[in-house]
Amino acid sequence: MSSTITVTDGELQEIFDRLARYLPANLERVEPPPSNCGSHSIYGVRYSFQPFTGREDRPKEPAGFWHDPKLAYPHLDREAGRPEADKDEYTLRDKARFFLSKVYDQAAVEWQKAAHVAELQTVVKDTEARWKALREANRVLDAAYSYLRTPAAAGEWAAAVSRLVDAQDAYLAAAVRFDERAREIAEVHSKHRGGYLRDTQALEAAGYPGAMHWTIACESDYGKNRFGEYAPTTTAGQAQALIGEQEDHLLRVVRLTGVTVG
Numbered sequence: 703m704s705s706t707i708t709v710t711d712g713e714l715q716e717i718f719d720r721l722a723r724y725l726p727a728n729l730e731r732v733e734p735p736p737s738n739c740g741s742h743s744i745y746g747v748r749y750s751f752q753p754f755t756g757r758e759d760r761p762k763e764p765a766g767f768w769h770d771p772k773l774a775y776p777h778l779d780r781e782a783g784r785p786e787a788d789k790d791e792y793t794l795r796d797k798a799r800f801f802l803s804k805v806y807d808q809a810a811v812e813w814q815k816a817a818h819v820a821e822l823q824t825v826v827k828d829t830e831a832r833w834k835a836l837r838e839a840n841r842v843l844d845a846a847y848s849y850l851r852t853p854a855a856a857g858e859w860a861a862a863v864s865r866l867v868d869a870q871d872a873y874l875a876a877a878v879r880f881d882e883r884a885r886e887i888a889e890v891h892s893k894h895r896g897g898y899l900r901d902t903q904a905l906e907a908a909g910y911p912g913a914m915h916w917t918i919a920c921e922s923d924y925g926k927n928r929f930g931e932y933a934p935t936t937t938a939g940q941a942q943a944l945i946g947e948q949e950d951h952l953l954r955v956v957r958l959t960g961v962t963v964g
Contacts, residue, residue: 709734709797717798720772724764724802726809728752749805754813756820761809763802773798811898815907818894822908825886832880833916836937839876843869847948863952870945877941884917884937885924892921 709717714734718725728751735746767773769782773795776786846862846869849855855862891901905913919935926932932939 713794713797716794717801720770720798721802721805724767724770725805726751726761728754729805729809747801747804749808751809751812754809754816756813756816756818758813760817761806761813763806767802768799773802814894814897815899815904818890818897818899818904819907821890821893822887822904822910825883825890826905826908826910826913827883829880829883829887829916830910830912832876832883833912836873836876836880839869839873843873843944845869850952866948866952870948874938874941874945877937880917881924881932881936881938884919885921887916887918888921888924891918 718732729749730752731750733748733750768775769778771779771782771784774782774784775795776792779786843866846866850862850866887905891904894904899907901918902914905911905916917935917937917940919933923933923935923939932942934940934943
């Protein structure tokens, strides 16, 4: 249909009278674009819905609505043994089917937003607590590593290094534990990729504004590769990289000094 097609106020009322039985149950309001001498563009109509939960079935056009005598194509009138209507009637039916399609297109958009949010609310669980535990483990690791650079560490080198190893293990474990949740979140994001909410928008709508700070990689990045390494986009991969850097530095220190850290 041409983008120049318009409907009058009377046609719009007739169209939605014909569509009433086929419209989504939670459709609240239809707002046509501004009127120009009593006519509206067939495009630009806005539809408002009662909120979707995201847990109901995806809204879709009811099957077979085009067999309705007030919406049917000419050939369906002929097949049903009904007399064909005039051109104006079929044009009105075309417009009505167009509107019905657009109503369900918009309903699907709103439903998908709600479904994205609802699925996140199911999987997030204790992610925030795991993130805080990860940040604390990182703080402890930084403190243990920084201590090795102080003169006091030279007097208890083995014990200080042992504490560093413990902190490294704890940090990696916290990262792996956080990634367990992050992977589930990434799977939900992946399912709704190309949708209508950015990942951070969906998490905020789900009630987690602090999630903007979380490290959530792509779904395919989680898990070890064949070399036993985690992807650098994950928190476990970042933990592995940091631990590797620390160990490389310590090996150089030991090789060069044998005892102390400069």
